[in-house]
Amino acid sequence: MTKVTGAERADRAERAGRAERPGRADTAAAVDARPAALPLTERQEARRRRILDASTRLAGGGGFDAVQMREVAEVSGVALGTLYRYFPSKIHLLVAMMQDQLEELHGTLRRDPPGGGTPAQRVTRTLMRAFRALQREPLLADAMVRALIFADRGVSAEVDRVSRRTTAIILDATGLADPTPAQLSAVRVIEHTWHSALITWLSGRASIARVRADIETACRLIDLT
Amino acid sequence: MTKVTGAERADRAERAGRAERPGRADTAAAVDARPAALPLTERQEARRRRILDASTRLAGGGGFDAVQMREVAEVSGVALGTLYRYFPSKIHLLVAMMQDQLEELHGTLRRDPPGGGTPAQRVTRTLMRAFRALQREPLLADAMVRALIFADRGVSAEVDRVSRRTTAIILDATGLADPTPAQLSAVRVIEHTWHSALITWLSGRASIARVRADIETACRLIDLT
DNA sequence: CGCTAATCTAGAACAAGTTTCAGACTTGAT
DNA sequence: ATCAAGTCTGAAACTTGTTCTAGATTAGCG
Numbered sequence: 001m002t003k004v005t006g007a008e009r010a011d012r013a014e015r016a017g018r019a020e021r022p023g024r025a026d027t028a029a030a031v032d033a034r035p036a037a038l039p040l041t042e043r044q045e046a047r048r049r050r051i052l053d054a055s056t057r058l059a060g061g062g063g064f065d066a067v068q069m070r071e072v073a074e075v076s077g078v079a080l081g082t083l084y085r086y087f088p089s090k091i092h093l094l095v096a097m098m099q100d101q102l103e104e105l106h107g108t109l110r111r112d113p114p115g116g117g118t119p120a121q122r123v124t125r126t127l128m129r130a131f132r133a134l135q136r137e138p139l140l141a142d143a144m145v146r147a148l149i150f151a152d153r154g155v156s157a158e159v160d161r162v163s164r165r166t167t168a169i170i171l172d173a174t175g176l177a178d179p180t181p182a183q184l185s186a187v188r189v190i191e192h193t194w195h196s197a198l199i200t201w202l203s204g205r206a207s208i209a210r211v212r213a214d215i216e217t218a219c220r221l222i223d224l225t
Numbered sequence: 226m227t228k229v230t231g232a233e234r235a236d237r238a239e240r241a242g243r244a245e246r247p248g249r250a251d252t253a254a255a256v257d258a259r260p261a262a263l264p265l266t267e268r269q270e271a272r273r274r275r276i277l278d279a280s281t282r283l284a285g286g287g288g289f290d291a292v293q294m295r296e297v298a299e300v301s302g303v304a305l306g307t308l309y310r311y312f313p314s315k316i317h318l319l320v321a322m323m324q325d326q327l328e329e330l331h332g333t334l335r336r337d338p339p340g341g342g343t344p345a346q347r348v349t350r351t352l353m354r355a356f357r358a359l360q361r362e363p364l365l366a367d368a369m370v371r372a373l374i375f376a377d378r379g380v381s382a383e384v385d386r387v388s389r390r391t392t393a394i395i396l397d398a399t400g401l402a403d404p405t406p407a408q409l410s411a412v413r414v415i416e417h418t419w420h421s422a423l424i425t426w427l428s429g430r431a432s433i434a435r436v437r438a439d440i441e442t443a444c445r446l447i448d449l450t
Numbered sequence: 451c452g453c454t455a456a457t458c459t460a461g462a463a464c465a466a467g468t469t470t471c472a473g474a475c476t477t478g479a480t
Numbered sequence: 481a482t483c484a485a486g487t488c489t490g491a492a493a494c495t496t497g498t499t500c501t502a503g504a505t506t507a508g509c510g
Binding site: 064146149150151152153155156159160163181182185186188189191192193195196197199203204205210213214216217218220221224 | 289367371374375376377378380381384385388406407410411413414416417418420421422424428429430435438439441442443445446449
């Protein structure tokens, strides 16, 4: 799928290591571990947003396969080359989309956090709430989740960002101020379950009830530490 | 990636619904829900095996991306069209590969089942044993696991088969004769964790120690029911 | 053995992700 | 305002998964 011709492999990985936003060309072999947020001009910010919006729309209409790079470029009024400068691969694009959505969700949750019950119950409630949101746009969810788990090393940094945000959301829900390693592991298991169960639902192999049951089961781990 | 042009979509899904082995053309709109195992001639069986072996070799050498359909066809001495008749997509091929490996693993485990300790400990030990096997061929694991989780509805049947086998392996390890729904849910959470944790390790985002910790955490659920 | 349907082969063709390139455009610093 | 560096555009090219076709081969059957 991903055009990788032997020697280019290294290049590719290297480039993808940073990237996510258009970068200055490598004027110097700078040691910048991660510019974090290269300042984007207003127009660039707008372009980036147009791209993300366009792909969100396309994904919502037809899932992973409907997000076609040429079309994203066209719809967002940007040249194909430019699209690739902002997002070095389709996977990067979709993962960025997920990050975007997660941030929105996190904001909503912060304004209206789940109260009452045990930590496990709060996490379950939070995740089921997120799940209901996804159910409204299953194809969008499909595109994002499939991209997220299919991502290879070249997208590690971005996937990691998504993962950290997800962890934060779950931890927030637990209300745990200073989680132990065991609790962190439990959170990761919940996260694994969340992604994987979502996939089984999206590909029609599990019912909603089953997803809920599995999430509840995994969440139980939180109270056991 | 997957060439799907509007109208063909339906076709594709329909076709993929069965298929996994070369099928007689639809001479009659037979109601055969699932021929399960169309009799293959000896030469066909041999071809199928050559194909699986070739892709296993290729995957072991370079992971998911290294399994290129043209090359699989060439290495296994079969025309491209034939390859596609046996495995209707690259994902089908890789999932079949996984099924193959799983069956081998299951056989090994049956001959030498994990004894002693609690059910959770036995499951942990079993999975860590499988994990060690995968560590020996990380690229092979990469190809199989990525295909498995990336698979869409069209591959449901095959993925389901793999999933059932995995469940069987875990249940065998528990030693539970007649698992309750809660226990089955726990097994699924373990399975989710297994796949997802594997992915994070394969894409370099988690250490082996962490994978182990998460698997142990998930396995704990088995003893709590 | 001789037929017919099914299968296989070689190779072209097509789709979508990705790369490349020449030229027009912006931006930032002077 | 001007120039160099960095961006963006449009279009073509390349790679790899997938489909299609026409002609050989093979398998099963009478």
